[in-house]
Amino acid sequence: MTRTAAEHRRHILATVTPLPPATVDLAATGGLVLAGDVRSTTAIPLFDNSAMDGYAVRAAELTGADEHAPVAMPVSADIPAGATRIDPLAPGTVARIMTGAPLPEGADAIVPVERSDGGTEQVHLTLAPEVGRHVRRAGDDLAAGDLVLAAGTTLGARHVAAAAAAGHGRLTVHPRPRVAVISSGTELIAPGTTPEHGQIPDSNSYLLAELVRQAGADPIRIGAVPDDEATFARILAETSGQVDAIICSGGVSVGAYDVVKAVLAPEPAMWFGPVAMQPGKPQGFGRLGDGTLVFTLPGNPVSVYVSFEVFVAPALRALAGHAASPEIPVTAARAWQGWSSPAGREQFMPVRIVTAATESDPVEVVRVQPASARGSGSHLVGTLASADALARVPAEVTEVRPGDLIDLLEGTER
Incomplete structure (x- = not known):
C-alpha cells in the first residue's frame, strides 16, 4: 500500500x-532535553553580597558626603569574595569589600571604589548612598524551592548556568x-x-x-x-x-x-x-x-x-525528548527558475537561495532555484553540496513556474 x-x-x-530518562553530570547536559522540573535548592543569591568593588557602609553615617565634602572613615575590615567568616561592621567604620563578597552585619549600602580615594586604613568617601545601594539581597533572583527549569527544556548554556547556580551538579535528561x-x-x-x-x-x-x-x-x-x-x-x-x-x-x-x-x-x-x-x-x-x-x-x-x-x-x-510535529514545518519561498515535478508524487527538490526578499515583493520570501541544472536526479550527490534547503512541491503540481510560491522545509539549511 x-x-x-x-x-x-x-x-x-x-x-x-x-x-528513558538518565541522570548525568551537569557538564554533559548541553543540547539534551530535561526530563523533570528543576527547582532551586537554595536562595539565589545565597546571602546578601556586594554588587561592586568598594566599601560596605552604614548609609546614615555618610549623610552629606559628596565630591566637595568627602567624609573620612576608618577601614575596619577587608572582605574578599569567598570570605566565610565576617565580623559585624563596627559603628563609625567601613569595610573594604570586593564584588560578590558577603555583606557584613550592620552594613546596608556599598560605596563604589570610584567614589573614594581607595584608602585601606582610612578612606575618604564622596557618596551619600541610599540604603540598599549596590547590595544584592539573598533571594533577589530565586527563593529556595522556586522553579528554575521546566521539564521539556532543551538545555543551552544559560540553562546549565542556572541549574549550577541553583545547586544542581547532575540533571535528569533524555539521553x-x-x-x-x-x-x-x-x-x-x-x-x-x-x-x-x-x-x-x-x-x-x-x-x-x-x-x-x-x-x-x-x-x-x-x-x-x-x-x-x-x-x-x-x-x-x-x-x-x-x-x-x-x-x-x-x-x-x-x-x-x-x-x-x-x-x-x-x-x-x-x-x-x-x-x-x-x-x-x-x-x-x-x-x-x-x-x-x-x-x-x-x-x-x-x-x-x-x-x-x-x-x-x-x-x-x-x-531525544524534543517535541516533533507530525506535519512537515515549512516556510514560503518563490521560484526564481522553474522546474518539472512528477504527477502524483510529492517532490522534495534541493534548491539554492538566489536572492533575499525585496521591497517590491508583497510577499517577503526568499527566491530559490534547483541546486542542479540537471533537475531532481537522486544520484546527483556532487551538486547536493550547493543546496541550501529542500523545496516541497505538492503531488498535484507538475510544473513549477518562475514566480510561483512554494514551500521550503524548515531546518534543512546546512
Missing part, C-alpha cells in the same frame, strides 16, 4: 517515544540517541581508495553519520556491507540492542540483491512499501524484537538526504 510522505512521517512519529549507520552494496568502497570498474565510494554512511550528528544524536558509522544476506543479518544482530536506532541505506527496493528488505521483511513490526514522493520512493521502518528502531532508506544519496530530513531527523529528535 502506497503512503504519502505525511502519512509515513505520522506513522513514524506515532511509534517513537522518548528514551542522546545512539544511532548505527549501515550502507548496503557490494559496489561500495572506502572513500580515498581507487575504484575498479563498477565500484563507487561509499558516501551514504558519511552523509548519514553527519546528519545524525547534526540532529543531536551520536552516530556509530558501521559503513558498507556487501549484498549478502548472511553478512547483513550478522551485522544487524551484532548491532541491534547496542544502539537505539539503525539507519540502513540501499537494498530496500525490489531488486534481486536487495538484502536489507530480504532480511528485515519477516520482522513482524517492520513495514516496507512505496511512498508517493520524489526522490525517496522505497522506504521501510519499524522495530526489531528488542525494540531497536530501524529506518531503511533508498540507496541514492539525494534520496538518502531527503528521506533523512523528512522522516529520520524528526524521529531522532522525538527519541
